[in-house]
Amino acid sequence: MKRWFLILILTFLATGQAIAQKTIPQHMVPIKGGTFVPLYGDEAAPVEVKGFLLDKYPVTNAEYARFLADNPKWEKDAVKPLFADKNYLRHWDTGQGTAATGKAMYSPVTNVSWFAAKAYCECQGKRLPTVSEWEFAALASEDKPNAAQDEKFYQRSLDWYSKPNPDILPPVQNSFRNYYGLYGMIGLVWEWTQDFNSALLVGDSRSDASQDRQLFCGAGVNGAKYVGNYVAFMRYAFRSSLKANYTVANLGFRCAQSIK
């Protein structure tokens, strides 16, 4: 009997690793790979997105507070201004109460910088999603993985974006759930991406097109294809206005993971 258990244990040891890698972590959903034409892309050359895992919800205030407990260098008083500006976690002082217990504990954490978001994800063994991954996953409506041609879907998204932010953001579970089972990809908060600084839309290129070639090497500047997707346009424009230590009252994040 003893021997039998030993064999069983050894078998588990051998396969444990493989099983662990195939299991989808809690609160993440798989996004099947595919291609899409991003806003500033070329229709003849769709971008390929490999299959990946994405957090079901944006990171909440309570989750972020737990991260701070383990990583005090990201506490409000300790963080270097290089990595987060002075408004970092500002909402924790005003109205919304402290995050771990307050009214906003299940609301998405905002007022976090790119560096903070990146560090959070790395602590979970994850990373921030790329712009392409995020946009690809955000193409989904409730029932279609790609609602790029669905005007009603856009109109609804636009309506969401035109509403002012409530004082306390709604809990993440109450937000829009799309085809993949992702919550709040639209209608909750803006979200950081790994390569947020890849959109080449700088002030100069908007005001003086002839200068483009002096500022940029390559052709991928500013050639929007799907201007119909004004919602995505807003996201690209917003991202291009950000710096990595900026914190914004309606900018949060969620984490992604590559499929090994």
Add this chain to the structure above:
Amino acid sequence: MKRYTYLLLLPLLFGLPACQEEELGCCSKPAAEHASASATHATATPTAALTDMSLYNLESEWQNQEGRKMKLPELQGKVQLVSMIFTNCSYACPRIIADLKRIETELQQLDRDDVGIVLVTMDPERDTPARLKEFATDNKLDPSRWTLLTGEAEAIRELSALLNMKYKQELDGNISHANMISVLNEQGELVHQQEGLGVSPEATVQAVQGLVQAL
């Protein structure tokens, strides 16, 4: 009873790989952090403590054109001109090198030890240290002045974010990118940037001169 002991062991076995993985990906826990902090103090950091706005606070590891591993604090103590390039770039990058050389000429009267020029690749896959070395030789970049760096894609993205540098890998292998020359003071703080190609170097030269005088 023994049987139960084995059963109790099972979850431990399952837990083990998960924990290890977590520790690998995780930023250091407070205790570990103290350990590593004291370790760096004990070993080689002859330079002053980093200021809060120093870009050298990035902890990433890099390789120079000689293939030597280095960290950014090694750049401390000199005024550094920093640009991001990739060696396969045919249009803008040669011109940004030309712009940097123009600035270098203007700064000739300054002590060589006071000013460095750093080129960081945006294309770590193709720009190996050997390729960077070749590029430096082809462009006659004096190794006592010019440092060419490559690193992990993540580290490059992080540095680019601090330099307000936008870039994007295109499908055809090109990289669309902003053209920017940044001036870092001897502590690694960003103090001046010129954007675009063929810009008059005057302001940048003045910024460097001012910093060198203050050294």
